[in-house]
Amino acid sequence: MPKNKGISLVEVMLSLALSLSAGLAMLTMVRQFQNWNSNLGLLMERDERLRQAPLLLGRHLTAAGNNSFDADWEGLEVFSEQIIVKSDLEGDEGFPDATLDGQYESIALRRQGDDLQLRSGGGRFQPLLKNIRGFEVTDWRPPLIQLRLEAETSAQLRDVGEKAVEQVELAFYVWNYRKNLFKEGRR
Amino acid sequence: MSRQDRRGRQAWIPPVKVKGPSRSEQDGAPLNRRAGGLAKAPFPADRRGFGLATALLWTLLLASLALALHLRVSNQMLSTSDAERQLYSFVLAENGVEYARTILPHLDLNSLLVGENGRHEGDQRPEWRNPVPYRQAQSADVDQLRADGDDGLPFGAGALPPGGYRAEGGLFLLRFSNNPEEPRDLDSDKVILVRSLGVVPGLLPDPAAGDVRNAVTLVEARFRKETVFDLPAALALSGDSGDFQLDGSSFTVDGGDRIGVAVVAVAAAGLLEDFLDALSPSQRDRVRGAGAIPSVRDVSADYRDDENRRSVFEASFWRHFEESLPEFSDLPDDGLRFLPEGGAMRQSYRGALVVRGEFRMLGEARIEGLLLHLGGGALRLRDRASVVGGVWMSNLDHSGDAVAARPIQLEIADNALIQRDEQAVRWALGRFPPTQLGWRVLFPEMLQ
Numbered sequence: 001m002p003k004n005k006g007i008s009l010v011e012v013m014l015s016l017a018l019s020l021s022a023g024l025a026m027l028t029m030v031r032q033f034q035n036w037n038s039n040l041g042l043l044m045e046r047d048e049r050l051r052q053a054p055l056l057l058g059r060h061l062t063a064a065g066n067n068s069f070d071a072d073w074e075g076l077e078v079f080s081e082q083i084i085v086k087s088d089l090e091g092d093e094g095f096p097d098a099t100l101d102g103q104y105e106s107i108a109l110r111r112q113g114d115d116l117q118l119r120s121g122g123g124r125f126q127p128l129l130k131n132i133r134g135f136e137v138t139d140w141r142p143p144l145i146q147l148r149l150e151a152e153t154s155a156q157l158r159d160v161g162e163k164a165v166e167q168v169e170l171a172f173y174v175w176n177y178r179k180n181l182f183k184e185g186r187r
Numbered sequence: 188m189s190r191q192d193r194r195g196r197q198a199w200i201p202p203v204k205v206k207g208p209s210r211s212e213q214d215g216a217p218l219n220r221r222a223g224g225l226a227k228a229p230f231p232a233d234r235r236g237f238g239l240a241t242a243l244l245w246t247l248l249l250a251s252l253a254l255a256l257h258l259r260v261s262n263q264m265l266s267t268s269d270a271e272r273q274l275y276s277f278v279l280a281e282n283g284v285e286y287a288r289t290i291l292p293h294l295d296l297n298s299l300l301v302g303e304n305g306r307h308e309g310d311q312r313p314e315w316r317n318p319v320p321y322r323q324a325q326s327a328d329v330d331q332l333r334a335d336g337d338d339g340l341p342f343g344a345g346a347l348p349p350g351g352y353r354a355e356g357g358l359f360l361l362r363f364s365n366n367p368e369e370p371r372d373l374d375s376d377k378v379i380l381v382r383s384l385g386v387v388p389g390l391l392p393d394p395a396a397g398d399v400r401n402a403v404t405l406v407e408a409r410f411r412k413e414t415v416f417d418l419p420a421a422l423a424l425s426g427d428s429g430d431f432q433l434d435g436s437s438f439t440v441d442g443g444d445r446i447g448v449a450v451v452a453v454a455a456a457g458l459l460e461d462f463l464d465a466l467s468p469s470q471r472d473r474v475r476g477a478g479a480i481p482s483v484r485d486v487s488a489d490y491r492d493d494e495n496r497r498s499v500f501e502a503s504f505w506r507h508f509e510e511s512l513p514e515f516s517d518l519p520d521d522g523l524r525f526l527p528e529g530g531a532m533r534q535s536y537r538g539a540l541v542v543r544g545e546f547r548m549l550g551e552a553r554i555e556g557l558l559l560h561l562g563g564g565a566l567r568l569r570d571r572a573s574v575v576g577g578v579w580m581s582n583l584d585h586s587g588d589a590v591a592a593r594p595i596q597l598e599i600a601d602n603a604l605i606q607r608d609e610q611a612v613r614w615a616l617g618r619f620p621p622t623q624l625g626w627r628v629l630f631p632e633m634l635q
Contacts, residue, residue: 026245033252037259044263051270058277059628066627090633095367096625175281175408175626181515182413182622183498183507 035158042153065176069185111135142177272402276385283359283383302337307372318360339363357387409625418577420449421607425581426592431465434600442476502585548572556615565596568603576611
């Protein structure tokens with residue numbers, strides 16, 4: 001039988017120390033990766049919200065003001081805290097019916113807390129986009145409305161200690177405010 | 188060499204070192220003095236370790252992390268791509284409406300509504316106002332997508348093919364239809380709907396959709412084709428009175444198969460008399476058209492009965508028109524121009540020319556199209572100046588709620604010519620953009 005030398009205490013201690021060092025190095029690297037991955041996820045989520053913003057806002061803003069020339073309401077009103085959009089989009093026959101009682105025919109947009117909120121008709125404000133810390137109309141000269149939107153990550157970035165903020169400038173052409181050479185209404 | 192022990196297990200017999208230094212001792216392997224010679228020791232019994240396991244675990248860990256990152260980035264790319272495709276389909280649909288707006292002034296609406304085969308197939312097809320049904324656009328192969336039927340599809344030179352306009356990465360399809368207030372195949376109010384469908388192909392098959400899921404946006408616009416200045420005569424005069432200087436017997440006002448001079452009275456009926464009084468007996472045959480000499484007729488009733496033409500009696504119509512003209516006529520080329528201070532002209536021009544103030548056409552000056560003189564001075568045609576198409580003259584005060592007519596001032600002398608030409612009038616009318624009455628985005632739940 002071969003002689004069994006066994007493992008001495010020194011060898012055990014040495015191997016433990018080496019294992020611990022290696023393990024620590026590995027864990028540190030994994031933790032770094034986890035932080036990086038987590039931050040990447042937060043940034044991607046924030047950017048995804050900003051990417052959705054033109055689609056979500058555009059469907060309401062670009063079609064604002066689809067009203068009869070003698071309607072007694074304004075198609076798009078800009079206030080310091082809100083944008084109000086009124087657009088006669090459809091009626092029972094599938095065509096505009098000179099009323100604003102349909103879905104999303106009268107909407108309001110505002111920023112409240114961390115959310116960009118939307119209200120349809122007389123309902124309550126609902127969150128449209130989360131973690132929006134800035135929403136501002138920078139210019140409204142028909143037919144062009146320009147907005148500034150600021151989004152932040154939903155949590156602080158690891159190793160940074162604060163939320164990352166990204167700003168976008170959006171411009172929407174409000175087609176119903178396009179100028180006509182001839183008067184819209186007829187007697 | 189090997190032998191089996193009592194339990195049948197193979198025993199390992201270490202090699203015997205014959206000469207030289209103790210490699211076995213250096214290697215840590217026991218000596219086999221009986222077996223003779225050195226043997227290879229691939230797996231020494233007392234040599235054990237976890238290097239391989241560690242390497243495998245590391246590899247597995249790194250591979251997992253890389254795969255997780257790849258999946259995350261891939262999903263993000265797909266999500267971004269999806270948002271961009273949807274946005275692009277929106278842009279394509281908007282462009283389709285703009286294209287429709289551009290070609291509408293050049294289209295005959297009743298021919299357009301029934302299509303090239305001359306008959307309207309009817310409104311029994313679901314979503315018959317759409318180029319293609321919405322759900323079909325979402326799932327069809329974009330390369331094979333075609334508008335069905337020919338109702339509402341522009342035809343003729345320069346029209347879109349049935350497969351729509353193909354841009355890089357997508358396409359838009361159009362269909363015109365009559366406004367719901369009128370029959371589907373007969374237009375009289377010049378109001379028309381156009382639906383533009385923007386389609387961007389999907390990237391991956393969507394099992395829930397059954398096939399590829401394309402990004403689709405449907406936009407509808409309502410337009411009115413403007414025909415207020417589709418003149419019924421070579422020379423149309425609107426007002427209650429006029430100061431006419433008709434010199435010599437060489438000038439010509441020729442309506443062709445239309446009237447030579449049409450009079451549109453605003454409040455009183457003195458304009459027709461003033462013009463006829465200005466015509467000497469030797470000049471009567473210089474004003475001709477529709478087989479009449481002189482060809483002069485009061486068409487005020489026709490204008491009041493026409494839904495579009497009656498706008499000329501509205502002060503707000505003229506105010507809006509003159510205020511908006513500078514924005515639509517800022518190009519120096521042929522097409523649509525506005526001269527708010529009048530002036531003199533000796534060159535050629537093709538299109539619609541709108542003038543206010545004293546305006547003289549001299550020498551070989553020629554306008555092919557429409558000349559709209561809105562008063563504020565006289566219109567003078569001398570020498571061999573000519574207008575081939577039509578002339579509108581009015582001198583209205585539209586500052587109040589109602590128009591108030593002021594006297595028209597017209598001088599025609601020498602060999603000046605005003606000749607009605609249908610083609611020139613059509614071309615000039617095409618310079619006026621249609622009036623947009625509405626614009627909306629349509630979603631599947633809104634479609635009928």
